[in-house]
Amino acid sequence: xxxxxxxxxxxxxxxxxxxTAGAATAAEPEATGTADIADIKEKLLSVPGMSLVEEKxxxxxxxFVLNYTQPIDHRRPSKGTFQxxxxxxxxxxxxxxxxxxxxxxxxxxxRRSEPTxxxxxxxxxxxxxFFTPSRPDPADWTKLDIWQAASDQHRIFEALKxxxxxxxxxxxxxKGGMTATYYERxxxxxxxxxxxxxxxxxVVNNEDSAYDDFFATVGTEECxxxxxxxxxxxxxxxxxxxxxxxxYAADNGYTFDTIGSLDKAYEATVLDYVxxxxxxxxxxxxxxxxADAENATDDAIWNSIDTIAGFSFYTDQGLxxxxxxxxxxxxxxxxxxxxxxxxxxxxxxxxxxxxxxFVPRSIPMRFQPYVMKDVDSWVRHNARQMMxxxxxxxxxxxxxxxxxxGARDSYVFTAPGLNHGANVAGLVADEKALATAxxxxxxxxxSSAVQSNPAAAEPLAPxxxxxxxxxxxxxxxxxx
Numbered sequence: 001x002x003x004x005x006x007x008x009x010x011x012x013x014x015x016x017x018x019x020t021a022g023a024a025t026a027a028e029p030e031a032t033g034t035a036d037i038a039d040i041k042e043k044l045l046s047v048p049g050m051s052l053v054e055e056k057x058x059x060x061x062x063x064f065v066l067n068y069t070q071p072i073d074h075r076r077p078s079k080g081t082f083q084x085x086x087x088x089x090x091x092x093x094x095x096x097x098x099x100x101x102x103x104x105x106x107x108x109x110x111r112r113s114e115p116t117x118x119x120x121x122x123x124x125x126x127x128x129x130f131f132t133p134s135r136p137d138p139a140d141w142t143k144l145d146i147w148q149a150a151s152d153q154h155r156i157f158e159a160l161k162x163x164x165x166x167x168x169x170x171x172x173x174x175k176g177g178m179t180a181t182y183y184e185r186x187x188x189x190x191x192x193x194x195x196x197x198x199x200x201x202x203v204v205n206n207e208d209s210a211y212d213d214f215f216a217t218v219g220t221e222e223c224x225x226x227x228x229x230x231x232x233x234x235x236x237x238x239x240x241x242x243x244x245x246x247x248y249a250a251d252n253g254y255t256f257d258t259i260g261s262l263d264k265a266y267e268a269t270v271l272d273y274v275x276x277x278x279x280x281x282x283x284x285x286x287x288x289x290x291a292d293a294e295n296a297t298d299d300a301i302w303n304s305i306d307t308i309a310g311f312s313f314y315t316d317q318g319l320x321x322x323x324x325x326x327x328x329x330x331x332x333x334x335x336x337x338x339x340x341x342x343x344x345x346x347x348x349x350x351x352x353x354x355x356x357x358f359v360p361r362s363i364p365m366r367f368q369p370y371v372m373k374d375v376d377s378w379v380r381h382n383a384r385q386m387m388x389x390x391x392x393x394x395x396x397x398x399x400x401x402x403x404x405x406g407a408r409d410s411y412v413f414t415a416p417g418l419n420h421g422a423n424v425a426g427l428v429a430d431e432k433a434l435a436t437a438x439x440x441x442x443x444x445x446x447s448s449a450v451q452s453n454p455a456a457a458e459p460l461a462p463x464x465x466x467x468x469x470x471x472x473x474x475x476x477x478x479x480x
Contacts, residue, residue: 040090040163047159053085056110058467062090063110068159070129072136073143074151082129082136084152088160089116089123096121096443097164099157099191103175103480104325105131112467114423115171115195118436119443120460122164126153128179130324141363144324146332146371149179150186157190167444173197174396174420174480175325177388178333181401184386185378193385193442198420200396200480202334203376205369211338214398218278223286227274228342229293230304234270235347241302242266245311254315259357265314267350271340272309275395279420280308283393319358325479327363330355332371336399380404385442387435388412391422396480411435420480421470433457 040062044050049069056063070084071077085106098116106127116123127134129152130144157168170180170191177199184194202208218224234241245266249255259265277289290296290304305311312318319326329335337352356365379386379401386407390397392414403410413435415426424435437454440446450457 040093043163044088044160047163050159051083054108056108058089058110060091061110062088064088064090065108068156070152070155072140074148074155080136082134084129084134084156085127086156087123087125089125091120091122093122093164094166095119096167096169096192096445097160098123099153099168099170099180100125101128101153101170101172101176101179103128103172103177103179104322110467111469112461112464113171114197114425114468114470115169115439115443117461117463117468118424118439118459119169119445121166121443121445124156124160124164126156128175128324130327132321135324141327144327144331146179146182146328146375147186150183153179153183154187154190157187167192167442169193169195169439169443171195171197172199174199178480181379181386182375184383185375188382188384192444193387193439195387195389195424195439196401197389198391198394198396198422198480199388199401201372201376201399201401202336203372203399205334205367205372206337208336208338208399210398211336211395214395215274215278215338218393218395219283219286223283223289226286226289226291226293227277230290230296230301231270231273231340232343232347233293233296234273234301234305235267235343237298237301238266238347240298244298244302248311249315252312254312254317256315258316258319258360259314259353264350264353264357266311267348268314268353269309269311270305271348271352272313273305275338276308276310278393278395282419283417314358322479323359323363326355326358327365329479330359330365330367332368334367334372336395376401379407381406383407383410385438386410387438389422389424389427389435390414391418391420391426392416393418394420394422396420397422409438411438423470430455 044064045052051067053065053067064087066086066088067083068086069081072080072082087106087108089110089112096119098113098121100113100123106125112123129149130139168191170183172180177196180194180196181199184191242262246262249262256262256265290300335355340348359365381404383403388401390400400412403412413427413431415422416428418426424432427435433455437446437450437457440450440457445460
């Protein structure tokens, strides 16, 4: 995901200049001792198309929430613009910069990704297009694709590179890891390195046996039996538990127009349960799962499903914020389909439902099977200074990115026993040191000691419990 033509850049910058939105100015925080601290806001706001939403103080940093004017269609920039929300965690212009995306909404709370801590750098974070408020109005959904999003990221990089002129790395977790990978595929000259965490790679959308193999062997047999038992029992008790679901929905004003019925929403939630456990939990959490599902109370079954999968998600209100994700899953990214050998067919009415069921019918969708094949082939043969980190017990890692003979200075690591929150810190010692050393080298801040001995590599910034909070965001189970 990299270079656009120079004339296209000139046009889009011009559009940004003409369409800059006004915003409130926050009070200046006290200086933190950095040489350029007094004028970084002025530099950021001098970028054509950039406007300030707010500034939030954080010791040792400046943190800005900004809007940036982007073309709705990077191929036809004259066809209109929208405001894309980004944030900047400013450390020092002399430090490297990490470009982070989660692939969804951007957090407006100061946070530091793991590579940012490792290199002690600045961080630019981007909200993915079509996630509100970064959505064109009216929304032309055909302009929501991985190339357009990569071009958003490229254009932000081009705008901010004059301010932050040291090395840049891109990173992200889950769909953010996918986003960082797609960006690299289309603009491979922008970044000096890529660190993609737990990024699924669904190359052939209708071939998902890898997920079935994963669920047949993950964890321990005892833990799998507990989870399978609760999941099956929730379908056996469908009638009484759906009555409870109906009352729950009525009490909270939930509706089911998008998915089609409460019955479909109930089954979708139950079928997410086992996946959701392994995505967010550890093997040690199996003790929280009812051991004897057949003799468990309705409350125990309901509470276990609700805690892990969440009965509110497949309501209209739960699905609406994630329409852009399901649109992409149903047009380019793909979505997994798994079987349930522990549940008799008579208890399953719909199976894993396709993304089409989670997007309003007023939005047309057509799947493009060649898109992920192209990305996968590019990574295998062209990866340069790319790193993929997976968790051993994360379902989304069942179909990972792999490297071929054409890859150079690139790596795939798996953190033992970890889930969808896997990171470099969770790798075995020698892989952790190697990964840290390569990140420092790509960022241009590796000491001579690290260059000669990767085992000496450590993060350059001390851990900050608030800024480096790594808790996995509770996400709907079937989105990465």
